[in-house]
Amino acid sequence: MDSLADMVRAQHGCLFYAAFTALAIAKRGTRALLQAGSASWLFKSPAKDDGVGPTHYSYVFEPGSMQTALQLARGELPENPLLGRDPGNARDH
Helix, strand or coil: CCCCHHHHCCHHHHHHHHHHHHHHHCCCCCCCCCECCCCEECCCHHCCCCCCCCCCCEEECCCHHHHHHHHHCCCCCCCCEEEEECCHHHHCC
């Protein structure tokens, strides 16, 4: 039998990687949730923000885009970022 990793095509691997992340976090004693949709998080501290360069890394889900409509019409799941997050982390709210 193929492993889950073998069954997930590379371009649709968000679910596999998010589930792997949630399981790895759980093994360390923290509950993690899978969350889909748009997400953004700070990668540069405010102290290092020069006011010009980027400060956040983001994924954006666009439910009204032509690409999403085409994928749904073909019976495919559209691009929808999925990640594992710690619901107890105040920075996530």
